[in-house]
Amino acid sequence: MLGRMTTSAPAGKRERPPGRERPRERSRCRSRAHRQQHAARAQACAGGGGLDVAEAAVLLQARGGDLEDLAASAARVRDAGLEAVGRAGVVTYSRKVFIPLTRLCRDKCHYCTFVTVPGKLRRAGHGMFLSPDEVLDIARRGAETGCKEALFTLGDRPEERWPEAREWLEAEGYDDTLAYVRAMAIRVLEETGLLPHLNPGVMSWTDLQRLKPVAPSMGMMLETTATRLWAEPGGPHHGSPDKEPAVRLRVLEDAGRSNVPFTTGLLIGIGETYEERADALFALRKTARAYHGIQEVIVQNFRAKPDTAMRGMPDAELEELAAAIAVARHILGPGARIQAPPNLVDAEYALLIGAGIDDWGGVSPLTPDHVNPERPWRSSTSWPPGPPPPVSSCANGSPSTRSSSGAASPGSTPGWSRTYGRSPTRRPGWRARACARGGCRGRSPTRASPRPAAPTCTAASTPTGAPSTAATTSTRCTATGTRCARPQPPAWWRSASTPTCGRRCGGPRTIRRS
Numbered sequence: 001m002l003g004r005m006t007t008s009a010p011a012g013k014r015e016r017p018p019g020r021e022r023p024r025e026r027s028r029c030r031s032r033a034h035r036q037q038h039a040a041r042a043q044a045c046a047g048g049g050g051l052d053v054a055e056a057a058v059l060l061q062a063r064g065g066d067l068e069d070l071a072a073s074a075a076r077v078r079d080a081g082l083e084a085v086g087r088a089g090v091v092t093y094s095r096k097v098f099i100p101l102t103r104l105c106r107d108k109c110h111y112c113t114f115v116t117v118p119g120k121l122r123r124a125g126h127g128m129f130l131s132p133d134e135v136l137d138i139a140r141r142g143a144e145t146g147c148k149e150a151l152f153t154l155g156d157r158p159e160e161r162w163p164e165a166r167e168w169l170e171a172e173g174y175d176d177t178l179a180y181v182r183a184m185a186i187r188v189l190e191e192t193g194l195l196p197h198l199n200p201g202v203m204s205w206t207d208l209q210r211l212k213p214v215a216p217s218m219g220m221m222l223e224t225t226a227t228r229l230w231a232e233p234g235g236p237h238h239g240s241p242d243k244e245p246a247v248r249l250r251v252l253e254d255a256g257r258s259n260v261p262f263t264t265g266l267l268i269g270i271g272e273t274y275e276e277r278a279d280a281l282f283a284l285r286k287t288a289r290a291y292h293g294i295q296e297v298i299v300q301n302f303r304a305k306p307d308t309a310m311r312g313m314p315d316a317e318l319e320e321l322a323a324a325i326a327v328a329r330h331i332l333g334p335g336a337r338i339q340a341p342p343n344l345v346d347a348e349y350a351l352l353i354g355a356g357i358d359d360w361g362g363v364s365p366l367t368p369d370h371v372n373p374e375r376p377w378r379s380s381t382s383w384p385p386g387p388p389p390p391v392s393s394c395a396n397g398s399p400s401t402r403s404s405s406g407a408a409s410p411g412s413t414p415g416w417s418r419t420y421g422r423s424p425t426r427r428p429g430w431r432a433r434a435c436a437r438g439g440c441r442g443r444s445p446t447r448a449s450p451r452p453a454a455p456t457c458t459a460a461s462t463p464t465g466a467p468s469t470a471a472t473t474s475t476r477c478t479a480t481g482t483r484c485a486r487p488q489p490p491a492w493w494r495s496a497s498t499p500t501c502g503r504r505c506g507g508p509r510t511i512r513r514s
Contacts, residue, residue: 051331056278059327063319067326074326074356081334082358091353093342093360096149097142097194098367101181102129104165105155105201107240110309111270111302114371115155118164128158128168135184138367139192145365150194152181153370156201156242178207185214197263197362202242202251208258217295218255219263222248225283226276236270236310249283256291265298265339268324269316277324281331288332296337298361299325301344303372318348322355329356343375 051059062070082088105115118128130138139150157177159166165177174180178200185196196215203211203220211218223237225245230237237243255262266280288294301316321340328338339361340352363377 051327053275053278053282056281056327056331057274059330060274060277060320060323062323062326067319067323070326071322071351071355074329075354077329077334078338078356078358081336084334091358091360094149094362095147096151096197096362096364097138097145097147098151098153098362098364098370099135099138099184099188100130100370101135101152101154101184102158102165102177103155103370104128104158104162106157106161107155107201107242108238109240109243110236110238111305111313112371113305113308113373114153118162128162128165129172129180132184132187136187136191139188139194142364142366143192143194147194147364147366149197149362150188150192151197151199151362152185153199154181154201178203178210182211182214185211189214202247203254205254205258208254208260212258212260217261217263219296220248220251221267221298221300222252222264222280222284223267224270224272224276225249225280226272229271249287252284252287252294253291256287256293258293260293261295262293263296263298264294265296265300266324266328267300267302268321269302269314270310271313278327278331281328285331285333288336294336296339296359296361297328297332298339298341299328299357300341303344303375305372305374318345318351321345322351325352325355325357341369341372343369343377344372 059070079088082090100114103114103116103121104118105112107115109115121128142150154177159169159177169176169180172180174183181198181200185198188194188196195217198211198215198218199220200207200211200218201220203218208218222245223243227245229235230240230243230245232238242248252262252264264284266277266284268277272280284294284297299321301318301321302313303315304311304313325338325340329336332338337359338357339359340357342349342360342363345352365377368376
């Protein structure tokens with residue numbers, strides 16, 4: 001009988017177990033600490049994180065020619081990520097409607113004009129909250145103009161500061177603001193088909209579990225990790241309990257653990273140092289790598305507003321914003337989705353695209369930016385003259401704005417598509433969001449090498465009843481002739497390009513034989 005030949009170990013020496021052979025080459029560093037430092041540095045560079053906080057702080061100060069070199073490098077990183085997911089040169093945006101559920105808040109940010117007080121609302125003839133009829137009216141008009149998403153904007157837990165808010169909620173039968181947010185998200189989803197994106201501020205673990213079933217995504221700006229801006233008197237966040245950086249970082253971690261796709265970002269120019277700005281970017285990267293739950297990072301520039309405590313503070317410069325975007329691209333890597341609000345810059349869109357953004361965020365054809373009302377959205381007719389940007393299509397044929405050599409134009413194309421580069425397995429909740437928006441069957445709408453078309457199923461019966469009710473129907477696969485039992489999606493889920501059953505069975509491996 002033939003066997004495996006082995007070499008016996010010399011006397012007095014133990015044989016090494018399989019898989020633990022001695023490396024052929026030793027590190028030149030004799031010190032164990034030096035070898036660990038080199039290994040950590042090599043691992044960081046391999047993961048696209050070769051910068052540290054001190055180096056990033058220096059790059060954030062780049063201006064002139066240095067900024068051009070930094071932006072060009074960041075653009076190459078961005079382009080590599082877009083090409084890897086099959087959407088080279090595409091800059092996306094989200095066509096949405098903004099719903100200011102309430103303008104009351106328990107925080108006192110010194111730069112905010114969105115928040116007001118109950119007395120001003122009464123004098124203007126408004127209630128403490130938007131009524132359900134007002135919410136649905138805004139959502140329906142948004143759906144008629146082609147919006148796909150409803151962005152709920154509101155203050156943090158106003159009932160804990162204002163008795164008028166607490167009385168309104170009690171009169172309407174709600175325990176707190178989040179209960180009302182949840183109820184309105186359900187009604188908007190069921191009655192208009194818009195996908196709710198919730199921005200209720202700081203949420204606990206329990207709050208995330210309450211809202212997760214009714215919203216495909218949520219968001220909350222980190223803004224900064226500088227604790228002194230919150231703790232010291234006179235700081236922009238002093239007197240705001242929900243602006244403590246540790247609390248907001250905990251929300252990002254809880255959202256990641258809860259598999260909630262989350263949007264966050266920075267607000268630059270509110271008094272933080274370059275080191276603190278770099279530290280905030282590294283904090284976002286740490287959370288993103290740990291839980292893969294951050295779907296978008298917004299880099300927003302501060303704009304001074306009248307009638308605020310910070311009205312005399314200078315605005316963040318455009319070059320400062322471009323440097324922050326470029327450094328964010330280098331730190332977060334090619335797979336990150338980085339946004340910059342287009343209404344907060346004055347037609348300098350090419351500079352932001354060149355700095356590394358790949359998404360403009362939410363743009364509304366109906367409602368204003370309630371957080372920055374002095375900065376209206378620019379219509380497609382007011383963009384700089386020139387040929388329209390070329391249009392690319394995702395798997396379902398929906399066009400998306402493409403940036404070639406000039407500035408992209410959010411809203412310049414009649415169609416809309418929101419593309420994402422990450423796999424749905426890494427982005428829990430992505431399946432429902434992408435399918436409901438474009439019928440992309442739960443996978444990336446733009447793939448470098450698309451899979452062959454899967455067999456489709458034709459439903460044997462059409463469900464009736466409320467749009468939110470999912471009825472189970474027996475469907476037959478047109479390719480294999482077998483039957484599968486799948487829950488029938490609601491009416492708002494289906495589109496003209498989607499099969500009757502609303503999904504693709506994927507062949508005989510995923511269908512149930514009768």
